[in-house]
Amino acid sequence: xxxxxxxxxxxxxxxxxxxxxxxSGVETTNVKMAMNPFCEIAVEEAVRLKEAGKATETxxxxxxxxxxxxxxRTALAIGADRGIHVPHDGALEPLAVAKMLxxxxxxxxxxxxLLGKQAIDDDCNQTGQMLAALLGWPQATFASKxxxxxxxxxxxxxxxxxxxxxxxxxxxxxxxxxxxxxxxxASLPNIMKxxxxxxxxxxxxxxxxxxxxxxxxLKVAEPPARGGGIKVETAAELVDKLKNAxxxx
Amino acid sequence: xxGNFSDIREQIRALCAGFPGAYWREHDRxxxxxxxxxxxxxxxxxxxxxxxxxxxxxxxxxxxxAAIMEEIQASGCNGAAAHAQMYTMGTILRHGSDAQKTSYxxxxxxxxxxxxxxxxxxxxxxxxxxxxxxxxxxxxxxYIVNGSKVWTSRAEHSDLMLLLARTTARExxxxxxxxxxxxxxxxxEARGKGIEIRPIPTMINHATCEVFIDNLRVPAAxxxxxxxxxxxxxxxxxxxxxxxxxxxxxxxxxxxxxxAGDYAKTRKVFNxxxxxxxxxxxPIARAYAQMRAAALMVERAAALFDAGERxxxxxxxxxxxxxxxxxxxxxxxxxxxxxxxxxxxxDVERKFREARLYRTAPISTNMILSYVAEHVLGLPRxx
Numbered sequence: 100x101x102x103x104x105x106x107x108x109x110x111x112x113x114x115x116x117x118x119x120x121x122x123s124g125v126e127t128t129n130v131k132m133a134m135n136p137f138c139e140i141a142v143e144e145a146v147r148l149k150e151a152g153k154a155t156e157t158x159x160x161x162x163x164x165x166x167x168x169x170x171x172r173t174a175l176a177i178g179a180d181r182g183i184h185v186p187h188d189g190a191l192e193p194l195a196v197a198k199m200l201x202x203x204x205x206x207x208x209x210x211x212x213l214l215g216k217q218a219i220d221d222d223c224n225q226t227g228q229m230l231a232a233l234l235g236w237p238q239a240t241f242a243s244k245x246x247x248x249x250x251x252x253x254x255x256x257x258x259x260x261x262x263x264x265x266x267x268x269x270x271x272x273x274x275x276x277x278x279x280x281x282x283x284x285a286s287l288p289n290i291m292k293x294x295x296x297x298x299x300x301x302x303x304x305x306x307x308x309x310x311x312x313x314x315x316x317l318k319v320a321e322p323p324a325r326g327g328g329i330k331v332e333t334a335a336e337l338v339d340k341l342k343n344a345x346x347x348x
Numbered sequence: 349x350x351g352n353f354s355d356i357r358e359q360i361r362a363l364c365a366g367f368p369g370a371y372w373r374e375h376d377r378x379x380x381x382x383x384x385x386x387x388x389x390x391x392x393x394x395x396x397x398x399x400x401x402x403x404x405x406x407x408x409x410x411x412x413x414a415a416i417m418e419e420i421q422a423s424g425c426n427g428a429a430a431h432a433q434m435y436t437m438g439t440i441l442r443h444g445s446d447a448q449k450t451s452y453x454x455x456x457x458x459x460x461x462x463x464x465x466x467x468x469x470x471x472x473x474x475x476x477x478x479x480x481x482x483x484x485x486x487x488x489x490x491y492i493v494n495g496s497k498v499w500t501s502r503a504e505h506s507d508l509m510l511l512l513a514r515t516t517a518r519e520x521x522x523x524x525x526x527x528x529x530x531x532x533x534x535x536x537e538a539r540g541k542g543i544e545i546r547p548i549p550t551m552i553n554h555a556t557c558e559v560f561i562d563n564l565r566v567p568a569a570x571x572x573x574x575x576x577x578x579x580x581x582x583x584x585x586x587x588x589x590x591x592x593x594x595x596x597x598x599x600x601x602x603x604x605x606x607x608a609g610d611y612a613k614t615r616k617v618f619n620x621x622x623x624x625x626x627x628x629x630x631p632i633a634r635a636y637a638q639m640r641a642a643a644l645m646v647e648r649a650a651a652l653f654d655a656g657e658r659x660x661x662x663x664x665x666x667x668x669x670x671x672x673x674x675x676x677x678x679x680x681x682x683x684x685x686x687x688x689x690x691x692x693x694x695d696v697e698r699k700f701r702e703a704r705l706y707r708t709a710p711i712s713t714n715m716i717l718s719y720v721a722e723h724v725l726g727l728p729r730x731x
Contacts, residue, residue, distance in 0.1 A: 133358075172355065285359045287393035291406050 100210035102145040102154045105200050106138035106161045108170040109220040122318045134170045137215025141275045143282040145213055146178035153247045156180050160203050162187050168298055175293035176285035182298035195310050197229035202306035216241050216274040227274035237267035241276040353415040363388055364423030369695040376553045376698050381505050386430045390459035395433040404457035409654035414595035421599025432464035435588045443573040443581045465506035467497035467559055475715050484513040490565045497559040503545045509533045515575050528578040532570040552701045587663040589710055594646040597670035600703045601639035604677035608632045608684040635677035642669035661724050668716045671706040678703040
């Protein structure tokens, strides 16, 4: 079975994101970028499936500017076998990405597509679900455990109030949650090997995807600055503040 | 920062994030070897970066090795516990026999064999290496070695040790620089059978030792290269060591500048951040400038070394400038932190003590200046 992993290059999780002066979006010039942490978990899971003999090949795909290839290399250093880069400058909406991934999945014929549950930049949490719908494949989202057995996968999902276990037929789409695994550090020999692994380029147009946005961003603003706390003298005063000042009870 | 190698740097930072200040404070307090950190570097293949691929390493150059060491220090960790595992093998690689290379290098690359101790310095001969007194006398298939070494770092945590000993008396040697030989000593066998290792408690947690050698039998097959040429063999290794330690100093300087900057931005006195005062700003800015300038020299020296060109001058200058830049940055950081700089929990005092080492070791600042004066500028020889 081949595993296709979709990854996204985002602002590094450790960097404080800043809104552009004109409010048109988040500043990304000269900002440190990295692989979306959930995508990293998806890559790690794919590599573990291969190490466990469940997968025969792991292919990583990402759309974005030229530097996206660095992020693909990071995935190859974790242990993925090869990469596919779909060049595109500027933002892509989840639907366009899902269409791109559908076209790639049709070419690659994977038994499993793994994605992060969401990207930490726009927090859309849509691409995996859209991809499953477009392919007509079963989907299991927010996975915290994946067990593959023949042509079905048993997936433990993180849902409100607990865990849910579902079985899905393969091929399927699975989006991964934080607790699925802890991604490894790439070792130096694997970083060196990754430099020699192939990354194919496929144009969006060749995949029949129209990247034109369907949504318009009106304004991006910083969240309001957090005000200081206050001290209360009595329980009665606390209740009063919660009711009348904070309005939470 | 010297060089780029962002892929390498990123992974090192991720690895180092698992070894925060508390980890180092604990080992510093107990004066114990940071084994877990060294194991993590070993498992990740980082210490085998200079070993050619044919022997199981990554076959990279000193520039990449410098990036690794710099990033370790800039992350607040201390690579001194393991840096010698990277470069000590260079003497075997460049001057050893095929048999020595094939038997030792793959094991060193895999991390199963630690070669991170080099017995050069003696109580009676510091930088004046040629006056060392440890003698190795040929006896059939063996050499019998007697003498002692001091400041042999990591000897307790090394399986093999390279040993520099005199094989021809000074007066009988064909030239001033001949008569010394390098041997591979298997400490696992030799301890208690001719080798005694005694740790020296020091100001920092550096695992350095005295080594006493009493009728140690070393197989003649463990002689590296030709008898009597040992001094020449260790010289290029010394350049590698100086360049890498220069890179470590750059990393330290980056750590100090970053810590000082962060503290100056957030610490408020008289209702304003102390970093708003130019008296606080300027030393940090100057430390940064000195770090950047020294980093260029480290990079230049590493590039020359990798190109196989002469780099004695640059390696020495790199170590001199980088160790002074890190010391300036250390002092500035200490001053910026005020009283808190002395509190262990901020790590500044520990890093401050550690950074001081490199103005003294592996060669002191004055010895470098004397080298530059005599060999680069042609001034009269002083000793």
